[in-house]
Amino acid sequence: MIDLKAARADPDAFRSALVRKGDEAARLFDELMAADAHWLELIPQVDTLRGRTKLKGKPSEDELEELRRVKVELKQLEDALTEAERERQALLDRVPNPPDVSAPDGFTEDDAVEIRRVGEPSSFDFPVSDHVDLAQAYGWIDLERGARVSGSRFVYRIGDVALLELALYRFALDRLVQKGFVPVLPPVLVREEAMYGTGFFPTDEVNIYAVERDGLFLVGTSEVSLAALHMGEILEDVPLRYAGLSTCFRREAGAAGKDTRGMFRVHQFDKVEMFVFTLAETSRDEHERLLEIEEELVQELELPYRVVNVAAGDLGASATKKYDIEAWFPGQERWREITSTSNTTDFQARRLEIRHRRSDGRLEHVHTLNGTAVTARAMIALMENFQDDGGSISVPGALHEFGAPERLGRVQSTA
RNA sequence: GGAGGGAUGACCGAGUGGCCGAAGGUGCUCGCCUGCUAAGCGAGUAGGGGCUGUUGAGGCUCCUCGAGGGUUCAAAUCCCUCUCCCUCCGCCA
Numbered sequence: 001m002i003d004l005k006a007a008r009a010d011p012d013a014f015r016s017a018l019v020r021k022g023d024e025a026a027r028l029f030d031e032l033m034a035a036d037a038h039w040l041e042l043i044p045q046v047d048t049l050r051g052r053t054k055l056k057g058k059p060s061e062d063e064l065e066e067l068r069r070v071k072v073e074l075k076q077l078e079d080a081l082t083e084a085e086r087e088r089q090a091l092l093d094r095v096p097n098p099p100d101v102s103a104p105d106g107f108t109e110d111d112a113v114e115i116r117r118v119g120e121p122s123s124f125d126f127p128v129s130d131h132v133d134l135a136q137a138y139g140w141i142d143l144e145r146g147a148r149v150s151g152s153r154f155v156y157r158i159g160d161v162a163l164l165e166l167a168l169y170r171f172a173l174d175r176l177v178q179k180g181f182v183p184v185l186p187p188v189l190v191r192e193e194a195m196y197g198t199g200f201f202p203t204d205e206v207n208i209y210a211v212e213r214d215g216l217f218l219v220g221t222s223e224v225s226l227a228a229l230h231m232g233e234i235l236e237d238v239p240l241r242y243a244g245l246s247t248c249f250r251r252e253a254g255a256a257g258k259d260t261r262g263m264f265r266v267h268q269f270d271k272v273e274m275f276v277f278t279l280a281e282t283s284r285d286e287h288e289r290l291l292e293i294e295e296e297l298v299q300e301l302e303l304p305y306r307v308v309n310v311a312a313g314d315l316g317a318s319a320t321k322k323y324d325i326e327a328w329f330p331g332q333e334r335w336r337e338i339t340s341t342s343n344t345t346d347f348q349a350r351r352l353e354i355r356h357r358r359s360d361g362r363l364e365h366v367h368t369l370n371g372t373a374v375t376a377r378a379m380i381a382l383m384e385n386f387q388d389d390g391g392s393i394s395v396p397g398a399l400h401e402f403g404a405p406e407r408l409g410r411v412q413s414t415a
Numbered sequence: 416g417g418a419g420g421g422a423u424g425a426c427c428g429a430g431u432g433g434c435c436g437a438a439g440g441u442g443c444u445c446g447c448c449u450g451c452u453a454a455g456c457g458a459g460u461a462g463g464g465g466c467u468g469u470u471g472a473g474g475c476u477c478c479u480c481g482a483g484g485g486u487u488c489a490a491a492u493c494c495c496u497c498u499c500c501c502u503c504c505g506c507c508a
Contacts, residue, residue: 047476047478050477050478357425
């Protein structure tokens with residue numbers, strides 16, 4: 001949630017920033033300011049009245065009578081205050097984090113600004129296949145059985161592709177640990193507080209699977225369980241850098257009919273995620289650093305890619321700024337997102353009550369950032385970019401030591 | 416699933432109706448001392464809201480001892496509900 005005091009001090013700045021996330025955001029902010037004004041009107045009244053109920057020692061008969069009168073009045077005001085607080089909180093829960101000035105204007109994927117391109121789209125002197133076709137001959141990706149067992153957008157990865165995918169995760173984890181990240185295998189079922197705290201509730205609730213019977217929710221990313229790892233805590237040592245590996249679950253509620261082919265967009269996938277707790281003054285640098293790491297990984301995987309700065313209106317509720325890396329997918333003949341890194345500043349930390357003590361003793365909310373290291377999408381990109389005309393796939397050297405076969409499929413005999 | 420115990424400040428831990436926002440310890444901050452990344456001595460140290468004020472300050476006040484409700488003039492302390500944690504048994508990867 002946003003810093004209410006800061007918003008009061010400069011509502012115009014907040015509003016004009018929030019407008020870039022959409023009219024709805026600005027409208028919610030206006031309502032929030034009105035609800036807050038109402039609350040501010042009530043609180044001193046309640047305070048004063050409460051003060052009059054404080055007595056030391058045993059009260060006299062006269063004082064008792066006076067107390068009873070005050071309490072009747074107080075009850076009404078307190079009820080009004082509770083209601084005002086409820087209204088304000090409901091709005092506070094929905095107002096998104098204002099975008100950073102460096103996030104470009106716009107509201108859609110197409111409004112993202114390309115920052116740079118590394119490598120050229122792969123060219124082939126034979127008709128290219130997408131990952132579905134490539135997997136077909138060897139049964140590497142079983143979509144039909146996935147659908148039969150779990151429904152559409154669920155897949156089995158089988159054989160060499162399973163090994164390749166695991167190698168990818170192990171590779172990313174290894175590189176991150178080298179860079180000082182602490183490896184974590186987090187829970188994937190979390191409580192409501194974790195979903196709320198990371199900003200997925202209430203805004204993005206439709207995309208979350210719920211296990212109603214137990215009041216638990218399946219994480220759409222380990223960002224949730226990693227952020228919540230320190231919920232309610234006062235951190236001694238920042239920055240803290242974690243590398244989480246987990247399965248992710250997404251309902252893809254708004255994505256009907258979109259990316260339905262293959263395993264590009266599925267309900268369940270695996271991801272190595274970076275998550276950082278840091279200080280306000282270093283979060284921008286930390287964000288650039290996360291992007292740098294993501295690029296290093298993609299470069300080691302030898303994938304052609306571009307980096308885009310996502311438009312303000314296309315950011316989630318908690319992000320102020322987001323970089324996506326889009327790899328070239330020959331099967332789709334376009335750049336598609338394979339990683340994403342966001343700076344959520346103090347938005348999540350405020351909801352999760354994660355703070356840090358300054359040397360002068362002052363407590364301050366930390367900043368949190370997240371970034372994808374690798375997901376199964378990177379594997380699809382590998383399959384499509386490194387195919388040969390016989391339908392086999394060469395695997396980048398970086399993955400060999402992590403158990404990936406050097407080549408998927410049989411090499412065509414040149415008879 | 417069954418039985419029992421517990422939830423207090425950054426951490427540990429006292430506290431069974433007003434003298435408690437809370438002993439003591441640890442940690443942390445500052446100072447002193449000490450021939451030195453130790454020990455000792457002294458002082459300070461909960462969070463949040465509102466008003467006022469300052470701009471290397473503070474003052475007044477309200478809320479908070481897991482959460483919510485209740486009893487009472489008065490609750491960390493009594494009652495109810497919920498949540499969570501722990502121990503033992505059962506079950507189980």
